[in-house]
Amino acid sequence: AMASRVSSKGKGKAGRGPEDGSTARCVKEWSTWTMKKAKVIAHYGFIPLIIVIGMNSEPKPHLSQLLSPV
Amino acid sequence: MGSSVSHAATPPPSIPPPPQHAVGLAGVLPPKSEEKSERKVNWLNLPCPVPFEEIQREALMSLKPELFEGLRFDFTKGLNQKFSLSHSVFMGSMEVPSQSSDTIKVPTAHYEFGANFLDPKLMLVGRVLTDGRLNARVKCDLTDNLTLKINAQLTNEPHFSQGMFNFDYKGKDYRSQFQIGNNAFYGANYIQSVSPHLSLGSEVFWLGHQRKSGVGFAARYDTDKMVATGQVASTGIVALSYVQKVSEKVSLASDFMYNLMTRDVTSSFGYDYILRQCRLRGKFDSAGCVAAYLEERLNMGVNFILSAEINHPKKDYKFGFGMTVGE
Numbered sequence: 001a002m003a004s005r006v007s008s009k010g011k012g013k014a015g016r017g018p019e020d021g022s023t024a025r026c027v028k029e030w031s032t033w034t035m036k037k038a039k040v041i042a043h044y045g046f047i048p049l050i051i052v053i054g055m056n057s058e059p060k061p062h063l064s065q066l067l068s069p070v
Numbered sequence: 071m072g073s074s075v076s077h078a079a080t081p082p083p084s085i086p087p088p089p090q091h092a093v094g095l096a097g098v099l100p101p102k103s104e105e106k107s108e109r110k111v112n113w114l115n116l117p118c119p120v121p122f123e124e125i126q127r128e129a130l131m132s133l134k135p136e137l138f139e140g141l142r143f144d145f146t147k148g149l150n151q152k153f154s155l156s157h158s159v160f161m162g163s164m165e166v167p168s169q170s171s172d173t174i175k176v177p178t179a180h181y182e183f184g185a186n187f188l189d190p191k192l193m194l195v196g197r198v199l200t201d202g203r204l205n206a207r208v209k210c211d212l213t214d215n216l217t218l219k220i221n222a223q224l225t226n227e228p229h230f231s232q233g234m235f236n237f238d239y240k241g242k243d244y245r246s247q248f249q250i251g252n253n254a255f256y257g258a259n260y261i262q263s264v265s266p267h268l269s270l271g272s273e274v275f276w277l278g279h280q281r282k283s284g285v286g287f288a289a290r291y292d293t294d295k296m297v298a299t300g301q302v303a304s305t306g307i308v309a310l311s312y313v314q315k316v317s318e319k320v321s322l323a324s325d326f327m328y329n330l331m332t333r334d335v336t337s338s339f340g341y342d343y344i345l346r347q348c349r350l351r352g353k354f355d356s357a358g359c360v361a362a363y364l365e366e367r368l369n370m371g372v373n374f375i376l377s378a379e380i381n382h383p384k385k386d387y388k389f390g391f392g393m394t395v396g397e
Binding site: 039042043046047049050051053054055057058059060061065066069 | 151153
């Protein structure tokens with residue numbers, strides 16, 4: 001019974017009222033979608049975020065210092 | 071205070087106790103330093119314990135240096151006090167975990183770019199590799215006592231990314247932490263100082279997807295000269311460690327781990343020499359493995375690293391060398 005309930009998770013719960021099932025499913029799908037988008041944003045944006053915060057901290061470093069190896 | 075009277079070994083001295091030897095000269099000498107060890111214990115003012123995950127940190131620092139095989143070069147360039155960039159090159163073999171007892175080594179080479187922002191209240195560390203993997207660490211002080219830590223490894227392959235959120239609360243003589251991780255991992259731990267030298271802690275965790283849970287207990291006893299810790303977990307692991315600080319420059323460490331499920335016992339002994347120009351750590355363990363790790367300071371900010379690990383039973387010999395430039 002546990003296995004079948006787990007496998008039918010994504011397809012809505014049989015036997016419950018239709019409203020409970022669809023809102024729970026919507027919330028779950030929406031939260032999965034936000035987690036996926038958040039992961040992509042974090043993956044691409046974390047290092048640029050650190051660089052932006054660092055370049056704006058005092059004393060402000062110059063842009064050339066960012067690229068030169070010295 | 072009432073508590074100090076019942077627990078003190080000697081009556082609390084409001085004036086220095088009269089010295090036992092000659093009266094005239096002893097009266098002008100400063101009181102003996104042995105008084106410190108007999109100072110009464112203020113049970114309401116115990117020190118804050120170390121965080122639960124760092125309970126074995128002295129033993130881990132001495133016994134588990136970052137051994138590697140191959141060439142390693144790290145360059146850290148500071149742009150200002152708080153912000154720095156790092157470039158890191160590694161060429162060598164990395165071990166791939168395998169089911170059989172043979173070690174499988176895969177030759178790898180990668181370049182890693184990193185950016186660090188270190189502020190007293192906010193710390194951001196990010197490292198990205200050439201294959202797109204990102205290692206991110208965030209530590210943010212939300213209030214004086216509450217800290218948020220985020221640790222994540224994000225990969226391009228789906229379902230291989232990991233992340234963990236930790237909320238740490240630091241009380242006067244206790245610390246507590248709540249963890250949320252991917253794969254529905256929830257954990258909490260709590261550690262409390264029960265005496266100036268002894269702290270006790272416990273942790274619980276729950277893995278949602280595998281429906282596994284566990285409980286663990288830990289104790290740590292530390293003085294200026296030694297640290298002893300013990301940990302027991304319901305996953306069947308018993309871990310003990312002992313570190314003795316022999317002098318300012320030398321520490322000796324040992325640890326012992328017993329896995330009740332697989333009946334595996336591992337024990338290791340190591341030394342840690344912190345000298346003016348170098349730091350040498352070496353260890354040998356019951357699995358027949360001998361390792362050493364040397365960091366030599368050649369110049370201001372330039373460190374030369376040698377790493378060696380010899381596993382006699384498996385005939386696995388790993389030697390590495392490298393250089394670290396920058397802080």
